[in-house]
Amino acid sequence: MLEKGKISPRQAGELMFITLLATVILLVPEITADLAGHDAWLATFVGSLFGLLTVGIIAWLGLKHPGKTIYQYAESVLGKYPGKLVGLAYVWIFLHLAAMVVRQFGDFLTTSFMVLTPLSVFNISLTALAALAVIMGLEVITRMSEFIILLVVSFLLLVITLSIGNWELNQLLPFMKDGIMPVLRGAIVPAAFHGEIVVLAVLIPFLTRPKAAFLSGTAAVTASALLLTMAVVGTLAVFGPELTTSFRFPIHLFVRSINIGKVLTRFEVVVMVTWVAGVFIKISVLYYCAALGTAQVFGLSEYRSTVLPLGVLITALSVLLFEDIAELVSFLAQAWPRFSISVYFFGLPFLLLLVTVIREKIFGHSFGGQQDE
Amino acid sequence: MNKIPRLTLFLLTAFMLIFIPGCWDHVEIEELAIVRSISVDYIPGERAPYFVTLAVIRPGEMAGGGEGGGGGGGSPTRLYSGTGASLDLAVQEATFSLTRQLFLAHNEVVLIGEEAARQGIYHIMDFILRNAQLRLTNSIVIIPGTAHKILTQTELLETGISEEILGLIAQEEQTSEAVTQEMFVMLRDMSTPGQDTFTAVLHVGPQPKKVIPEIEVEEREDGGGGAGGESGGAEASEAEPPEILTLSGLAVFRGDKLAGFLNHVETRGFIWLNGEPSRSIIAVPDPMDPTKIVNISIIRSQTTVTPEIKDGNVSFRVEVVAEGDLIAQSSLYNLSTPAMLKKLGSSTSAVIKMEMEKTLQVLQGMEADIMGYGASVYRKDPKAFQELSPWSETFRDVTVDIHVTAQIRRTGQLSRPVQLKR
16 A cells, blocks of 8 residues: 555544635625526535535445555456556546646636736746645545644634624525526536545555445435525625626625624635635645556656646646636636546446446456455 | 755745845835825816826824925825826826835725716726726715815814714715615626615815804704705805705615615615615604604614516515604694604605605616616516516616504603693
8 A cells, every 4th residue: 555544434524624614605695697697606505515426336345355445446347458448537627626626726716916027936936835745645634634624613603603693584585586597507616526435446445444435425426515605695695696696705795794883804815714724625635636646557656756747737737728817717717527437437447346246246246355465 | 865965955944035035126115106085087078088186094194293394284095087089098197106016905985076977986986896906896976076185185073084974974874865886796796687776975165054153043943854955055144154064865776887876765775775885764644743753763774575477467565564763843732652653654654655755756767776676577578578688777767665564662761751830
């Protein structure tokens, strides 16, 4: 094994929860409100629960191939080279995701806080920090997430509570004005973001009790869906769907709109700090998965040697992938959900599951209990 | 940790000390021009029509520092103006004469002149929204005439002009008949189908009553509430009374353009129509002696609007439940009996209903649905709303059925008027 650390299912759940929530909350309200209008909250909730499907497949696969990450069992299920290809595909998606997350956060900071600072300053420093965390290993990232989850959840709940004075729940009406279709269209983006739970496929072998993987994944998706839906309800109630769509980062302006007695105000800095922390965990997790995957696909004895080159790739991609912020958002709203769900979050796991079942049932091959070094 | 040589570690730490404590990019408060309020005017016909004034506070003056020199009239606020084809250009021109870095994050109020409001306020809001420093909780206030002259006022209770305006806004529920809205709320109204927006009006002018000479017999006026003709200060007395700021009335928008003003009585009608929180005093005739009046202070009220949609036609039922106290009476009759209070309640209802109807008429004339009656139709039945569009025209002729129930609960510290001996 390349990773010697072990994490408990509860820690895994917390890690997944932050990984899901960190970025979804920044851009998703804008995109879903555009597609689903007054019903964006419903679209968000329904879409988020799509993650449960991914969790189910991944957890089943993890139990069927104990002690193996998705990179390893892809090879034993599909054969050496096709398996390596699938493994590489996952390395790429984690890399791509990490780059996009870095970019989103860099764009957020340059738009809302430090207008004059170049994007690459944020991208490089965030990636460098994440590289350090990845080198330290999975246990270190997990323990940090245990501490950061307190900040993220408590501050999010705090700002949602404080904003209630600004709410006008009428803005959520009329309910399903144009039927169910806009809701489903709006659901696809949160679905794609919650499909990121696929990182669990890399982490399952490192759980102290791999059987609990389904439970921790489910808990993470559900908790993230609930918190995100609360945030979207709040944003819609404060701004209405039209303004939510017009804003670049609605949740940030949502926090900025809190002004209670001129004392309880200007929370955005606190919230920004917790978001930086959350995004840092998310990037660390994705980066870690990419590094471990590279090592396992190419049969290296150490994953740490891949950290530096991957970090350079992430930083470069984060700057080069998109010309401007409009391109980033339209990619996330249109191309990304279809492509990522159909291939990575549902397609490939489902294929692995299918092949496993066929080989077991029809060809009598046994995967269970097969331990790899 | 043994692997890293001590010297390297020391140098690394020393190097990080340059960046990490934040001294690298420090900005001291004395280097900032902190703007607390902005006024925006529009001069038609000019090539650079936007005229913007920034009210910059001088922290040294506010703390009473002798730095500024001239103590007497040393205003804690400095004004910087600029003109431009857009707000950003005008602000940029204003900063040409600034010796400090412009800092807008603590701006709290935007004063918009009448002409700028008629041109449309979205352009101004766009400027506020896109700027990373400006906050969308800025209050918007409309000024009849030019907004710039407000910032030049010197007759103030507070230390600076911005604090004066903010104080007026903060106390409006207690002291004014005006409703100031924060920018994002106005924008939310403007983007909701079937709803128009509004905000408070800030006047500058001589105090409404001229100073009464000492010799003249003092003439008492009980509760000028119903009168409304308070702008009659135009009759210039010899000693010109100082001009002061007054927050009263509403600016009504259709879309993002100013459609007209409501005076303070009409604003009270709107407060009933919309169920805004406000304390106001109204005058009703004395049930025992119609030449005298009784003042009722409305403590709380609740408004319910129900749209009724019947085959393509829409009407509204507005119900107001108000609760008030008897706070003054000019006759000596005992009005504190249950029967009298009931009577007072029904005459209060009648006054409230009359004010509401008057306001509604004015608003229908402006075709501005600032209560969001259209929005309530849209929420109840979006298809019917579609057929009623354009809503502003439907609103002009819509029937609104107003029902008011007012109850007088208490009579202040008196159980009945003191019976004076003849």
